[in-house]
Amino acid sequence: MHFTSLLPSAALLALASARNQEIAVGQNGLTFEPNNIVASPGDTLTFKFYPRSHSVVQSDFQNPCQPIENGFNSNFINVPDGVSDTVFVLTVNDTRPTWIYCSQAKHCQAGMVAVINQAPGPNSLEAYAAAAKNVPAAGVPTVVQGGVLEAASAAPTPGATPGVSNSASAEKAAFGLAGVAALVAGAWGF
Ligand SMILES: [Cu+2]
16 A cells, blocks of 8 residues: 555544534523533534523633634524524534633623633633633624534434444445534634
8 A cells, every 4th residue: 555545544433433513502590511521633612502692702811701813603593492593603623721710791700601621730620611701791792703603403313433344324424424524614713
Protein backbone atom coordinates (compact mmCIF):
# COMPACT_ATOMS: atom_id res chain seq x y z
CA MET A 1 0.00 0.00 0.00
CA HIS A 2 1.29 3.41 -0.92
CA PHE A 3 1.58 5.93 1.87
CA THR A 4 -0.56 8.42 -0.02
CA SER A 5 -3.49 6.02 -0.01
CA LEU A 6 -3.45 5.91 3.80
CA LEU A 7 -4.41 9.52 4.28
CA PRO A 8 -7.93 9.48 2.85
CA SER A 9 -8.66 6.27 4.76
CA ALA A 10 -7.56 7.83 8.03
CA ALA A 11 -9.69 10.89 7.36
CA LEU A 12 -12.70 8.71 6.61
CA LEU A 13 -12.17 6.70 9.78
CA ALA A 14 -12.03 9.88 11.85
CA LEU A 15 -15.27 11.13 10.31
CA ALA A 16 -16.98 7.76 10.56
CA SER A 17 -16.48 7.76 14.33
CA ALA A 18 -18.05 11.21 14.75
CA ARG A 19 -20.99 11.27 17.10
CA ASN A 20 -23.87 13.59 17.73
CA GLN A 21 -25.07 14.57 21.16
CA GLU A 22 -28.25 16.42 22.03
CA ILE A 23 -28.29 19.16 24.65
CA ALA A 24 -31.61 20.37 26.07
CA VAL A 25 -31.69 24.15 26.52
CA GLY A 26 -34.09 25.31 29.23
CA GLN A 27 -36.09 22.10 29.46
CA ASN A 28 -36.07 21.97 33.26
CA GLY A 29 -35.50 25.53 34.37
CA LEU A 30 -32.44 27.59 33.52
CA THR A 31 -30.26 24.69 32.48
CA PHE A 32 -28.26 23.09 29.73
CA GLU A 33 -28.63 19.33 30.00
CA PRO A 34 -26.06 17.94 29.99
CA ASN A 35 -23.93 20.90 31.07
CA ASN A 36 -20.60 19.08 31.23
CA ILE A 37 -20.16 17.89 27.67
CA VAL A 38 -17.33 15.67 26.50
CA ALA A 39 -16.87 15.60 22.74
CA SER A 40 -14.21 14.75 20.19
CA PRO A 41 -13.19 16.75 17.15
CA GLY A 42 -15.68 16.05 14.38
CA ASP A 43 -18.53 15.40 16.80
CA THR A 44 -21.68 17.45 16.50
CA LEU A 45 -23.75 18.96 19.29
CA THR A 46 -27.43 19.58 18.65
CA PHE A 47 -29.01 22.13 20.99
CA LYS A 48 -32.79 21.77 21.38
CA PHE A 49 -34.64 24.78 22.78
CA TYR A 50 -37.48 24.84 25.29
CA PRO A 51 -39.72 27.73 26.48
CA ARG A 52 -39.56 30.48 26.46
CA SER A 53 -36.47 32.13 25.05
CA HIS A 54 -32.89 31.00 25.37
CA SER A 55 -29.64 31.12 23.45
CA VAL A 56 -26.34 29.29 23.10
CA VAL A 57 -23.40 31.67 23.21
CA GLN A 58 -19.67 30.99 23.42
CA SER A 59 -17.73 32.59 26.22
CA ASP A 60 -14.34 32.07 27.76
CA PHE A 61 -13.52 31.12 31.32
CA GLN A 62 -12.17 34.53 32.32
CA ASN A 63 -15.25 36.47 31.23
CA PRO A 64 -18.42 34.60 32.15
CA CYS A 65 -21.66 35.66 30.48
CA GLN A 66 -19.76 37.60 27.80
CA PRO A 67 -19.42 36.58 24.17
CA ILE A 68 -16.00 36.10 22.63
CA GLU A 69 -15.07 37.55 19.30
CA ASN A 70 -15.95 35.13 16.50
CA GLY A 71 -17.46 32.73 19.00
CA PHE A 72 -20.61 30.79 18.26
CA ASN A 73 -24.03 32.31 18.88
CA SER A 74 -27.50 30.96 18.17
CA ASN A 75 -29.40 34.17 19.01
CA PHE A 76 -32.60 33.85 21.04
CA ILE A 77 -34.86 31.01 20.03
CA ASN A 78 -38.41 31.80 21.08
CA VAL A 79 -40.51 28.78 21.97
CA PRO A 80 -44.12 29.30 23.15
CA ASP A 81 -44.47 25.69 24.29
CA GLY A 82 -43.08 22.24 23.66
CA VAL A 83 -39.72 22.06 21.94
CA SER A 84 -38.41 24.30 19.18
CA ASP A 85 -38.64 23.33 15.53
CA THR A 86 -35.22 24.93 15.15
CA VAL A 87 -32.05 23.46 16.56
CA PHE A 88 -28.55 24.89 16.74
CA VAL A 89 -25.87 22.48 15.55
CA LEU A 90 -22.23 22.95 16.48
CA THR A 91 -19.33 20.95 15.19
CA VAL A 92 -16.56 20.40 17.69
CA ASN A 93 -13.19 20.92 16.07
CA ASP A 94 -10.74 20.55 18.92
CA THR A 95 -10.52 19.36 22.51
CA ARG A 96 -9.96 22.72 24.21
CA PRO A 97 -12.37 23.71 26.97
CA THR A 98 -15.20 25.74 25.45
CA TRP A 99 -17.55 27.75 27.62
CA ILE A 100 -21.23 28.31 26.92
CA TYR A 101 -23.90 30.56 28.42
CA CYS A 102 -27.43 31.71 27.74
CA SER A 103 -27.55 35.44 27.02
CA GLN A 104 -31.19 35.92 28.07
CA ALA A 105 -31.80 38.33 30.99
CA LYS A 106 -30.02 36.91 34.07
CA HIS A 107 -30.03 33.27 33.00
CA CYS A 108 -26.25 33.09 32.94
CA GLN A 109 -26.04 34.52 36.44
CA ALA A 110 -28.61 31.95 37.53
CA GLY A 111 -26.42 29.10 36.34
CA MET A 112 -27.47 28.61 32.73
CA VAL A 113 -23.94 27.74 31.68
CA ALA A 114 -22.14 24.74 30.24
CA VAL A 115 -18.72 23.56 29.17
CA ILE A 116 -17.41 21.38 26.40
CA ASN A 117 -14.29 19.39 27.35
CA GLN A 118 -13.63 20.79 30.80
CA ALA A 119 -9.98 20.32 31.74
CA PRO A 120 -8.75 19.20 35.16
CA GLY A 121 -7.74 22.08 37.41
CA PRO A 122 -9.25 25.27 38.77
CA ASN A 123 -11.15 26.22 35.60
CA SER A 124 -14.16 24.11 36.47
CA LEU A 125 -17.78 24.52 35.51
CA GLU A 126 -18.55 25.21 39.16
CA ALA A 127 -15.97 28.01 39.24
CA TYR A 128 -17.36 29.49 36.03
CA ALA A 129 -20.91 29.39 37.39
CA ALA A 130 -19.79 30.96 40.67
CA ALA A 131 -18.08 33.83 38.84
CA ALA A 132 -21.12 34.24 36.57
CA LYS A 133 -23.31 35.06 39.57
CA ASN A 134 -21.48 38.36 39.99
CA VAL A 135 -21.73 39.56 36.39
CA PRO A 136 -23.88 42.72 36.23
CA ALA A 137 -25.27 42.04 32.75
CA ALA A 138 -24.78 39.30 30.21
CA GLY A 139 -23.44 40.21 26.80
CA VAL A 140 -25.96 39.72 24.01
CA PRO A 141 -24.40 39.11 20.60
CA THR A 142 -26.76 39.57 17.68
CA VAL A 143 -25.11 37.75 14.78
CA VAL A 144 -25.77 34.05 14.41
CA GLN A 145 -22.45 32.41 13.73
CA GLY A 146 -20.19 29.49 14.49
CA GLY A 147 -22.96 26.93 14.17
CA VAL A 148 -25.96 26.20 12.04
CA LEU A 149 -29.62 26.87 12.81
CA GLU A 150 -31.62 24.19 11.10
CA ALA A 151 -34.91 22.34 11.19
CA ALA A 152 -34.98 19.76 13.96
CA SER A 153 -36.03 17.15 11.41
CA ALA A 154 -32.85 17.76 9.41
CA ALA A 155 -30.46 17.67 12.35
CA PRO A 156 -28.03 14.83 13.04
CA THR A 157 -29.47 11.98 15.07
CA PRO A 158 -27.89 11.03 18.38
CA GLY A 159 -25.37 8.22 18.49
CA ALA A 160 -22.70 6.90 16.22
CA THR A 161 -22.68 7.17 12.47
CA PRO A 162 -24.07 3.85 11.23
CA GLY A 163 -21.56 1.16 10.35
CA VAL A 164 -21.16 -0.08 6.81
CA SER A 165 -22.70 -3.54 7.01
CA ASN A 166 -24.97 -3.54 3.94
CA SER A 167 -25.83 -1.31 1.02
CA ALA A 168 -28.61 0.54 2.85
CA SER A 169 -26.42 1.46 5.79
CA ALA A 170 -23.56 2.24 3.41
CA GLU A 171 -25.77 4.85 1.80
CA LYS A 172 -26.72 6.18 5.19
CA ALA A 173 -23.06 6.32 6.26
CA ALA A 174 -22.14 8.17 3.07
CA PHE A 175 -24.93 10.67 3.72
CA GLY A 176 -23.74 11.07 7.29
CA LEU A 177 -20.19 11.74 6.15
CA ALA A 178 -21.37 14.35 3.69
CA GLY A 179 -23.32 16.00 6.48
CA VAL A 180 -20.35 15.97 8.80
CA ALA A 181 -18.13 17.41 6.08
CA ALA A 182 -20.64 20.20 5.49
CA LEU A 183 -20.77 20.93 9.21
CA VAL A 184 -16.98 20.85 9.50
CA ALA A 185 -16.85 23.41 6.71
CA GLY A 186 -19.15 25.62 8.76
CA ALA A 187 -17.41 24.99 12.06
CA TRP A 188 -16.64 27.88 14.32
CA GLY A 189 -13.15 29.39 14.52
CA PHE A 190 -11.27 30.13 17.68
CU1 LIG B 1 -31.81 31.00 29.02
